[in-house]
Each structure stands twice: as C-alpha cells, then as structure tokens.
Amino acid sequence: MTAQYDVIIIGSGAGGGSVAYKLANAGKRVLLIEKGAFLPRDASTLDVRQVFVDGVFKNHVVWLDGKGDQFVPGEFYNVGGKTKWYGAALFRFRPVEFEAEQDYGLLGWPFGYDELKPYYDEATDLLKITAFKNEPELQALLDKIITADPGWQLHPLPLGLSHDIINHPEEAKHFDGFASPSGLKSDSERNLIDHIRDRPNFTLLAGDPVSELVSAPGDPRTIVGVTCADGSTYEAETTVLAAGAMTSPRILQDHLHASGLALPCGDLVGANFKMHINSAVLGFSPFKDHDVLRKTAVLYNDKFPHSSMQCLGWIDPELLAVQAPPLTPGFIDKFLGTRAIGFWATTEDSSSPQNRIISGGPGGKPIMDYSLDRIPHAVKEHHALIDAWIERLLxxxxxxxxxxxxxxGTAHALGSLVTGTDPKTSVVDPHGKVHGMERLYVGDGSPLPRASRVNPSLTIYAWGLRLGDHLAGA
Incomplete structure (x- = not known):
C-alpha cells in the first residue's frame, strides 16, 4: 500500500515548523500534525488576565514531579507551539557550547558549530532577526552598571521582532510572554508555516493529538505512520517527532512499552532532561519608568561563563500583581509596577541521566523527575550570578x-532524546534518526545535548532546517 505522505511531522513549533518548511518547499508530501488549535488573532492574546491569571491559552495537564507532587508545567499547545509565546530572543550558541565539559556535567554535540552555521544563517533570514537601541532610562542604568564593574559585557539582544512594534504600544509592552496578533513577532507559524500553508503538497491538521506511533506489521522497529486521538491513522515514508522535549520522549516511550521493543538507547529515552535554571530579577527604582520595549540588551560576565542576564520586557502594575502575594494591596502593585525594571537570569543546567521525562506515572500522569540537587555546579553559579547582579543594582x-x-518554568525544555554517535550514550544519531529504529527522526529540542547560556530557540530552528535538508536529500 502506498503511503499517504512522504513525511509526517508531529508538532508545529520551532523544530517541526522548520522541518515542514524545508520539506514542503522541496516538493515532499508533508502532513504536519499539531495537538492544539490555532490561536485567535485578536487582542485576547495580549490580555494579562487571560494569559497569566486565567491561563486561557496554557496547558492544563497535571504532571507529577520526582517526589510525586502535582504541578502544571507552563507548556503551550497551539499552531506555532511555544514560539507564539516566547520573548523572540534568538541567539546562536557559541562554538565552545558544542563541546563537552565534564567538570560541569555537560555533554557534547557530535559535531561543531560550523555544521549548524549555514542553518543559523538561514534561520536568521527567515526570522528577520534584528536589534533595537536601548531606551534612555534602561541605557542610563546599564551605563552605571558597566562603568562601575567593566566585568559586565553589554550586547544588543538579537530579536525576531519588527521595528514597527514601536508604533504599537500595546504590542510593544506585551510581546515577551504574549502572542502577537499582528504578526510583529517572528514565530514558527507566521514565518514558516504561513509560507507553505497553501501548497498542494502540504497538509496541516490542528487540534488532534497523536496518540501512538504505527509500526510495520511484525516489525516494531520500523515506523510507518501515526494514529491520532480521534482514531484516524496516517501513513508516511518517514515520521518526525517534533512535539517538544517533554512530549516527544513520551510518545517514543509509549511505543517501546506497547511493542516490547528493547533498544540499546532505551534507558536514555527521556533522560538528560534540561530546562535551564531561570530566575526573574526585579529592580525597583525611586523614580517612575517610562521606557516601553525594554527587552533589548543582554549582559555576560566571565565570572559566570554558563550564564547570561537579559533585560525583560515591560513590567507594569498588572503584570506585577500576577506575581505578588494574593493579599498585597493594589496600591502597592501600582506603586512598584511603575518603578520596576526586569531582568532574566539564565544558567545552563548540567546534564544528569536522572533528570528525566517519564510517561504513564501513577494515575496515568506524566512525570518530570528533575532535581537541582543533581546539578550542584549549575546551582552554585546561578546563585552567584543573582547575588552579583542584585549587588550591582543596589x-x-x-x-x-x-x-x-x-x-x-519549562520554556527552554531540551535534551530528553540527546544526539550522538554511540547508541549506548545517545538516543538519536547526528542527523536525528533514532538509534535502532527505521524511518523515525526527532526534529525538536529533545536532541540538543547542551542548552548554552541563552535561549535555545534559534538552535532548534537550525536543527530543524538541517534535518529538513537531510530528509529532502539536499
């Protein structure tokens, strides 16, 4: 029986959208399946209450942590994935961040920066990455900090953001953590999927989650398609897992469990999960702030080689009230909100095989067994970073x-299906093919063995574009 498609891609985020873009443009018959629906293109995705308080657009699936306690991770299931909600900071990893670092507990890539460079370049063009001038009050503060301590190195933040956003104040205040209804922020849907949506060889199925992988009769190693939650089955020559580092490993785990298939890499499926150590730092000034965009700069310090300090977007009384204790008087939120400048402290977390994603825990709930106790070097650096920055602010x-x-805080989830050449120490090969299986690839952030000190989105785009070229035979 002839397969319905050349390639089925599960997930429409940075990786899935990139693979689909490449393959559709190469003339392949592509089916892109997204668990969630399309987001509305109206002001609702800029509304603080709907987005942050009511969680209208967020995942509501309850997970368990390693101790069995329940929590709800900050995931998003919609066309475009988490790229619709990210802050559009799009960095390249440094060449050194492709190398292993045993003392810190970091795995290495099976190739170096040069392998991804052409795809970084392509993604930079597709996402229209640019930089913005710092606004006056922010620049004055940063000048004070770097003058007092030149160890802090100031750089423009690379952003997938239209300069026209300055003419849309509500969008300028609400792009970091919000979805842009006007398309002023680069994302997988607007910059990739929209450009192939009308092609006759491309099909997008939204709102129907994949429930299982389908294998060839009597051969669980060979994946020939997928079955969705509504019972529909689709067949393809190749299937790409791109549902994210918290979902893709669970789909594979479920297949291995149901089929009884044992792979050399089986114990590593879901292991080495990474998500950065992220903290928000707020600086409160005696004076009111008037800057609007704010998320335009990033700072590094050689004392903290695995860390970065980014400026956060607009902080106002409404946003601050979301984070404040419930009984905090509203006038305090208003007073502090007009005087707050936000920063995002990021430290690369070490890899631990014990930090893992597990499907089908008690009550059928998925498990994220992640503990900072297993990565003490990263925790130590993160605390030192924050202490030093708060001292500078003071x-x-x-x-x-x-x-x-x-x-x-799972916005930077990675590493649960790490790439490498050895099936005993990695899950997918350097081209994303699952070791020991046929016709199954991974195109999201799961294969990334390192997270670097910055947002990983651009590297996931680059990985997806590279995989698309590989599957297209380019």
Whole structure:
C-alpha cells in the first residue's frame, strides 16, 4: 500500500515548523500534525488576565514531579507551539557550547558549530532577526552598571521582532510572554508555516493529538505512520517527532512499552532532561519608568561563563500583581509596577541521566523527575550570578529581588532524546534518526545535548532546517 505522505511531522513549533518548511518547499508530501488549535488573532492574546491569571491559552495537564507532587508545567499547545509565546530572543550558541565539559556535567554535540552555521544563517533570514537601541532610562542604568564593574559585557539582544512594534504600544509592552496578533513577532507559524500553508503538497491538521506511533506489521522497529486521538491513522515514508522535549520522549516511550521493543538507547529515552535554571530579577527604582520595549540588551560576565542576564520586557502594575502575594494591596502593585525594571537570569543546567521525562506515572500522569540537587555546579553559579547582579543594582540605586521560576518554568525544555554517535550514550544519531529504529527522526529540542547560556530557540530552528535538508536529500 502506498503511503499517504512522504513525511509526517508531529508538532508545529520551532523544530517541526522548520522541518515542514524545508520539506514542503522541496516538493515532499508533508502532513504536519499539531495537538492544539490555532490561536485567535485578536487582542485576547495580549490580555494579562487571560494569559497569566486565567491561563486561557496554557496547558492544563497535571504532571507529577520526582517526589510525586502535582504541578502544571507552563507548556503551550497551539499552531506555532511555544514560539507564539516566547520573548523572540534568538541567539546562536557559541562554538565552545558544542563541546563537552565534564567538570560541569555537560555533554557534547557530535559535531561543531560550523555544521549548524549555514542553518543559523538561514534561520536568521527567515526570522528577520534584528536589534533595537536601548531606551534612555534602561541605557542610563546599564551605563552605571558597566562603568562601575567593566566585568559586565553589554550586547544588543538579537530579536525576531519588527521595528514597527514601536508604533504599537500595546504590542510593544506585551510581546515577551504574549502572542502577537499582528504578526510583529517572528514565530514558527507566521514565518514558516504561513509560507507553505497553501501548497498542494502540504497538509496541516490542528487540534488532534497523536496518540501512538504505527509500526510495520511484525516489525516494531520500523515506523510507518501515526494514529491520532480521534482514531484516524496516517501513513508516511518517514515520521518526525517534533512535539517538544517533554512530549516527544513520551510518545517514543509509549511505543517501546506497547511493542516490547528493547533498544540499546532505551534507558536514555527521556533522560538528560534540561530546562535551564531561570530566575526573574526585579529592580525597583525611586523614580517612575517610562521606557516601553525594554527587552533589548543582554549582559555576560566571565565570572559566570554558563550564564547570561537579559533585560525583560515591560513590567507594569498588572503584570506585577500576577506575581505578588494574593493579599498585597493594589496600591502597592501600582506603586512598584511603575518603578520596576526586569531582568532574566539564565544558567545552563548540567546534564544528569536522572533528570528525566517519564510517561504513564501513577494515575496515568506524566512525570518530570528533575532535581537541582543533581546539578550542584549549575546551582552554585546561578546563585552567584543573582547575588552579583542584585549587588550591582543596589549600587546603581535600585532595590533588587529575585524569583526562581521553578518546575513549571519549562520554556527552554531540551535534551530528553540527546544526539550522538554511540547508541549506548545517545538516543538519536547526528542527523536525528533514532538509534535502532527505521524511518523515525526527532526534529525538536529533545536532541540538543547542551542548552548554552541563552535561549535555545534559534538552535532548534537550525536543527530543524538541517534535518529538513537531510530528509529532502539536499
């Protein structure tokens, strides 16, 4: 029986959208399946209450942590995946961040920066990455900090953001953590999927989750398609898992469990899960702030080689109230919100095979068994980073406070199906093919063995574009 499609791609985020874009343009018959629906293109995705308080657009599936406690991770299931909600900071990893670092507990890539460079270049063009000038009040603060301590190196933040956003104040205030209804923020849907949506060889199926992989009769190693939640089955010559580092390993785990298939890499499926150590740092000034965009700069310090400090977007009383204790008087939120400048502290977390994603825990709930106790080197650096930054803020006249994002802060989920050449130490080969299986590839952030010190989205785009070229025979 002839397969319905050349390639089925599960997930429409940075990786899945990139693979689909490449293959559709190469003339392949592509089916892109997204668990969630399309987001509305109206002001609802900019509404603080709907987005942050009511969680209208977020995942509501309850997970368990390693201790059996329940929590809801901050995942999004919609066309475009988490790229619709990210802050559009699009960095390249440094060449050194493709290498292993045993003392810190970091795995290495099976290839170097040069292999991904042409795809970084292509993604940079597709996503229209640019930089913005720092606004006056932010620049004045940063000048004070780097003058007092030149160890802090100031760089423009690479953003997938239209310069026209300056003319749309509500969008400028609400792009970091919000979905742009006007398409002013680069994302997988607007910049990739929309460009292939009308092609006759491309099909997008939204709102119907994949429930299982389908294998060839009597051969669980060979994947020939998928079955969706509504019972529909689709066949293809190749299937690509791109549902994200918290979902793709569970789909594979379920297949291995149901079929009884034992792979050399089987114990590593879901292992080495990474998500960065992220904390928000707020600096409160005696004076009101008037800047609007704000998320335009990033700082590094050689004392913290695995870390970065990014400026956060607009912080106002409404956003601050979401994070404040429930009984905090509204006038305090208003007073502090007009004086708050936000920063995002990121430290690359070490890899641990014990930090893992597990399908089908008690009550059928998925498990994210992730503990900072297993990665002490990363924790130590992160705490030192925050202490040093708060000290700098105080010297510049701001009172600083910090908040660790915790288990639910899964925006940078990676590493649960790591790439490598050895099936005993990795799950997928350097081209994304699952070791020991046929016609099954991984195109999201799961294969990334390192997270670097910055947002990984651009590297996931680059990985997906490279995989698309490989599957197209380019």
């Amino acid at each position: 010297a510049a006249g701001l009172l600083g406070v910090d908040k660790y994002m915790g288990m639910a």
